[in-house]
Amino acid sequence: MNHTVYSAMPNPAASHTSESHRAWLGKVRQPMSAGLLHAVLIAYTILALFPIALVIMNSLKSREAIFDDPLALPTAQTLSWIGYDKVLSKANVWLYFGNSSTVTVVSLFCIVLFGAMAAWALTEYKLRINRWLMLYLAFGIMVPIRLGTVSILSLMVKLELVNTLTALVLVYTAQSLPLAVMILSEFIQQIPKELKEAARCDGVGEFRIFFQIILPLIRPAVATVAVFTMIPVWNDLWFPLILAPSDQTQTITLGVQQFLGQFVTDWNAVLAALSLAVLPVLVLYMAFSRQLIKGLTSGAVK
Incomplete structure (x- = not known):
């Protein structure tokens, strides 16, 4: 026992x-x-x-x-600048770069500004319609904008905006606003209410609160939205081909297509043009990478 x-x-x-x-x-x-x-x-x-x-x-x-040997590095025998010579001499590369830069910068400005203002309104002012607006924005994320290409083209024809950069800016802004509002709303909700109430007690107006307090605090979110928006806008081929195919409004992505032929393709020029088109995106991504990482990891560690 x-x-x-x-x-x-x-x-x-x-x-x-x-x-x-x-x-x-x-x-x-x-x-x-x-x-x-x-x-x-x-x-x-x-x-x-x-x-x-x-x-x-x-x-x-x-x-x-x-x-x-496409996988081999360039050597003294194989090194050639003929592709870059053709691109820079025969094509309006600088015009295409200017068009892409204009469309991208203006679209990013509109997306960030209007997205932040909409996110501020949806999170700060509690209205009955807010839930329906958020649902509407969710549909804007889920439904591809390319499904409405025919209607968009018809609208641009009526507004006489075909073969203009304005048409591309409007489309890209509308395409990216739902995601921007969703991301910025989550960040704005994390800002303490006491900070905004203290500013209102000191007599600070709503516009000053938004531009001087809210925007500086959500810089990581703004950088995240900018990076996520910049790459699709810069690399897009669909809407420039449909809305702005003229020689004066072509973007760099569309300009590369002139080196692609049905029977003969100038691969040197194509690869050189693609390399030139990729470099600005890489530089901007490296410039915003720190803010992007902060935006992605914000709230993960308390």
């Missing part, structure tokens, strides 16, 4: 050993999980950057070298 009771009692030494074993396993698993996560992220980075590196490498090689 005593033996049975003794065997049923817990063993402090065994319990301490199991706890130590679990702690040791936890310490081992943490570096392993972190190493696996870093390996996956590095692999994804290589996978994402490989096509860009491949385009830039082949843009610096002769046509024969491109087809002989």
